[in-house]
Amino acid sequence: MSKSKKREEFESRIKQALGVLGEVSQDNTTPRNIRRAAKNAMDSLQFPEHSLGVRASNAIAILDDISQDPNMPQYTRVKLWSVASLLEAIKD
Numbered sequence: 001m002s003k004s005k006k007r008e009e010f011e012s013r014i015k016q017a018l019g020v021l022g023e024v025s026q027d028n029t030t031p032r033n034i035r036r037a038a039k040n041a042m043d044s045l046q047f048p049e050h051s052l053g054v055r056a057s058n059a060i061a062i063l064d065d066i067s068q069d070p071n072m073p074q075y076t077r078v079k080l081w082s083v084a085s086l087l088e089a090i091k092d
Contacts, residue, residue, distance in 0.1 A: 010052045010090045017083045030076050037066040053092030
């Protein structure tokens, strides 16, 4: 796969992840700390000084930290796991 093709795929994955994280961060039924973590993950995905791989890794770290929160609704946990799996494919 060519570099530009791979980069396009990675950017598409990040765009999908941002969409789901945006939903979570706007969901008022989700606890505030989890919405804040989703916003932080979005910020790290959009940080232009880092490469795509570093952005993805930082976002995954944020999601891993919050994923064990017992107050998280199950449907939100599933969304965050799907975001993490999307991002795990992104490597430098």
